Amino acid sequence: MDRLVLGKRLRHFRTRAGLTLDQLGERVGVVASQLSLIENGKREPRLSLLQAIAREVGVETAALLSGEAPDRRSALEIELERAQTSPAYAQLALPHVRTPRSLGDDALEALVGLHRELARRSRAAAATPEEARRANTSIRLQMRECDNYLPEIESVAEELMERIGHTTGAVTHREVAVLAELLGFTLIFADDLPSNTRSITDLENGRIYLPPASIPGGHGLRSLALQAMAHRVLGHDRPASYAEFLRQRLEINYFASACLLPETRASEFLQEAKRERNLAIEDLRDAFGVTHEAAAHRFTNLATRHLGLKVHFYRTDASGSLLRGYENDGMPFPVDQTGSVEGQVLCHKWAGRTAFNRTNRTTEFYQYTDCPEGTYWSSVQTGDAEQGPFSIACGVRFDDAKWFRGRETAIRTVSTCPDPQCCRTPSDELLARWEGKAWPSARMHAHVLAPLPTGSFPGVDDTEMYQFLSAHAPQD
Incomplete structure (x- = not known):
């Protein structure tokens, strides 16, 4: 059920029937505020309520559940709402524009047109590879x-x-x-x-x-x-x-x-570890004599089929650029306009990045991360390659952490990305001290499948740069 479309159809038929929210609410036994949430796409109604609403506005229930916007105005309102809830728009930190009837159709057309053009230009800027x-x-x-x-x-x-x-x-x-x-x-x-x-x-x-x-x-x-x-x-x-x-x-x-890591033996090994609530990527690695990354990736092949676990896996470099990633547990990887994850910059609060902050990187690092989509547990191993340090993260949603070694960790962070206030916007103190007073020479990134991360200087993390300058500046 598309809640936005449903809400627009409900509002369309309600107004056509000449009913206010209060009037309709009184007839179907629901307060007006609850109907308003449904019409705004913020709540999904019970089928029995939909049937009651359909009777009062004089249509079949199927008419409310149709997947098409009821008119041109509603289609534009839906498109604008979806554009304003996208990660790309969230990163702009601009206000959310409501669409009351007082907002003229021409203004609504213009806003939707601007969002379409922004999306087109973003795709064009990322079109080299x-x-x-x-x-x-x-x-x-x-x-x-x-x-x-x-x-x-x-x-x-x-x-x-x-x-x-x-x-x-x-x-x-x-x-x-x-x-x-x-x-x-x-x-x-x-x-x-x-x-x-x-x-x-x-x-x-x-x-x-x-x-x-x-x-x-x-x-x-x-x-x-x-x-x-x-x-x-x-x-x-x-x-x-x-x-x-x-x-x-x-x-x-x-x-x-x-x-x-043959399927039968590897799955038996993992099933036994799950029974003991002692799943660990490093054990799978050592039992079959492969690299940690190979073991983590192989775990993703077998975890859902043989263990009933939804998982996530990613590799990132020390600057936080995502080199590869997989998830079927809803882990909110950052994506560009084409849906690509490669080259996107991960939140500073994610385990694959905080693992680099440890002095001792020889052992597994475990962390819970609270995201808008839920809480995730991750196990991380760091390493060094010719291209520089990297980390391998593999994990599950909070409820499935009980099967893994390292679930007792007390390390927990809160990530609100793509909200720029989470980790991408320098603090007021750093901005006041350094904004306009620094000019870095950015290291060339060599992403094959994605363009450079964007920023004041492509590939440069402003927060890390300002923190570095503060740490090395002469003290007053």
Whole structure:
């Protein structure tokens, strides 16, 4: 039920019937203020109340429940309301414009037109890597719909690992080489691979060329080799579009993960941990000998299907830029006008960012975060890569934290983002001291799927800059 549309239809038929809110409320046994909340889309009525209202205004109940605005004016009011509740508008910190009848149709048309143009310009400003970002967003939404679980790839991976006799523990390099032989490949390690390649497969001669050691960022040789084999296993053809290229990348990563952490054994391991209320990403990581990020991402594949848990996962750099993210638990990732999350700046209060504030980063960090959408519990591991420090966060909604180690943490923050007053607006004291008196040289961001975060200086967080200046300024 679209509450905004329902409210407009109710108001339309009420006024057509010549009834005031008080009059209608008296007839259906509800106070006028309650009807006003329904007409403004802020409350969803019971079906019995809708049926009573329909009788009093002289229409069928189905007429109230139609999904179309009753007239042009109502359609504009709905569009304006939705535009003003978007994260992009919230970040502007502008007042909410009401739409009483005293607001003329021309003024309403102008306001809606301005919002449409703002949205168009925002999309245009983000259009440099538009094809990649839109395709990546589409894939992310598709994976959310299927709970990040691909049964066909799970089945193929499980069968292949059984064929090479892998039964328990971490998959060894020898077992990966045996699987390559089974598929008609030989693994060859070369120290002169082109710098922009992770591996190269010689299809004609059945060779997979790999670097002699793990490349920076935690991509182990086992995973690289399995990803290279996956193209043949999954029957991939040369990608005809960027969307197809990204889809193939997702599938080969999924296949490698499903081989390194086979579904049956990994799900049994997680189910036992859940029974003991001791779920932990680090235990899954250590039991199967993979990176922390691989374990966290694999957890998202299996958690909903096998544990009945809705989850979130994200990786961010030290500046708070979101590098990748997945959720089916409602975690409110920031998005741009295209729906892309990559490159968006996370709230300072989220666990993936507060984890960097610790002196000791060798252990797991746990935190509850109160968001407008609810409270979330997250487990975070930080690390360092060639591109700089990063954090891996994985977690659940508050009610599901009871199954995890670290649920006893007393660390709790409150995030009201996208409200700019939450963490993106410097304090009055910092503004008074430093506004107009600083000119940073911003570090170049290298986001592939998103433009630079916006700000006074692209990529620069004003709050952090002013705090830094205050910390290093000469004391009076």
